[in-house]
Structures are given as C-alpha cells and as structure tokens.
Amino acid sequence: MKKSDIILVLMLLGVLMNVSAQRTLPVEEYYKYVTNPNKRLASDNITKVKDVNDVFRKFYGFWKGTYRGKTYRLVMDNDTKKSDFGVERDYVVMRYRVQDANGRMIENSISTPEYPDDQKYEVRSEYLDKNGNLQMFFSGGKSDCGIDGVLIVYVEGGKMSVTLVPQYQYPCDNPTIIFPPKESVIFFRGF
Numbered sequence: 001m002k003k004s005d006i007i008l009v010l011m012l013l014g015v016l017m018n019v020s021a022q023r024t025l026p027v028e029e030y031y032k033y034v035t036n037p038n039k040r041l042a043s044d045n046i047t048k049v050k051d052v053n054d055v056f057r058k059f060y061g062f063w064k065g066t067y068r069g070k071t072y073r074l075v076m077d078n079d080t081k082k083s084d085f086g087v088e089r090d091y092v093v094m095r096y097r098v099q100d101a102n103g104r105m106i107e108n109s110i111s112t113p114e115y116p117d118d119q120k121y122e123v124r125s126e127y128l129d130k131n132g133n134l135q136m137f138f139s140g141g142k143s144d145c146g147i148d149g150v151l152i153v154y155v156e157g158g159k160m161s162v163t164l165v166p167q168y169q170y171p172c173d174n175p176t177i178i179f180p181p182k183e184s185v186i187f188f189r190g191f
Helices: 003-021
Strands: 023-026 046-050 061-067 070-082 088-099 105-108 123-128 134-139 147-156 159-169 184-189
Touching: 061 159, 070 184, 088 134, 088 147
Parallel strands: 023 046, 046 088
Antiparallel strands: 061 070, 061 184, 070 088, 088 105, 088 123, 123 134, 134 147, 147 159, 159 184
C-alpha cells in the first residue's frame, strides 16, 4: 500500500469517526443545557438541536387576540439556523402586528402589501421549558422606547397565552408597550 493510500484511508476514518460522534438533541431536551451552566452542547458532541418529535407544531400558524383595545395578529412559523458555535437549531419564529382600538398601526413586523415593513423584526424562540412553554426573548419591538423581556408562550388546543416577563425597560417618558408586562394576552387560531 502506498503512503498516499494510507493517508487517504486515515483521513476517511477520521471523517467517519467525527460524523459518528455528532449527536442530535431533541428541542424538548434543550432546556437542560440552557438552565444548567455546567452542561455544554459541545462537550456532549451535540451539533444539532432539532424538532424531531414535532413538538413545535402546536405553535405554528396564524393567531389573533385582543387586549385592552389593542388587536394582535401573530404569525408563528419554523426556521433553522446555525449558531456562531456551529450548532444547527430549529426555532419558532414570531412576527406580529398590533393595532390600537381605532385601527392605527402600533407596530408591524409582518411584511404584507397592506402593511409594508422593511425591517421585518422577528421574535425567535430560545427554548421549550420543562413544562412545554415556549420561552422567547423579546427586545421591546422596533422602538428604542419599549420593554425587553421573555415571552412565555403556552398553547392548549386552539388557544394560546402569551405573557411578557419584563427584564429591562428603556429609559424614556412614554414607552411603546407591545406586550403588556406580567399580563397574559389570549390568542385564538385565525387571522
């Protein structure tokens, strides 16, 4: 056997060993890594966090709700992205449109001909907690005067509850409140 053949065989074995060492983690197990600073995806050879059991499906679709005169419309969809650390993850992506009682647009991150939006702001899921609630980081909308926090999203049947747990309020006189802090907005399927 030639030296070049031996090198080629060793390289192929290395690639095969690397591929076989890669693991996929179900999204419903990801919270164990997010909530435990001692657990690392890389140390467990996890290269993908995937919705292998279709647990995100209940969140997908069009949702409509009202709260204190505001009308909310949500579009929940899926996406897959690779992180800076090389881990490929499945996400739930939320886009929203909020109007006041007079139909005036408060904020729109849904791109439609009727309400064009060049920024396409979206909310991405962080993880599914051990109770099956979706945790999504919300950065206060496109306004520089809003409230950041975690959206807790719970779905049962055709009903969804979204609650903002505030983490930071921008220092301003009149903040734009997209999701009310510590109160649930109830949504039903439809648009």
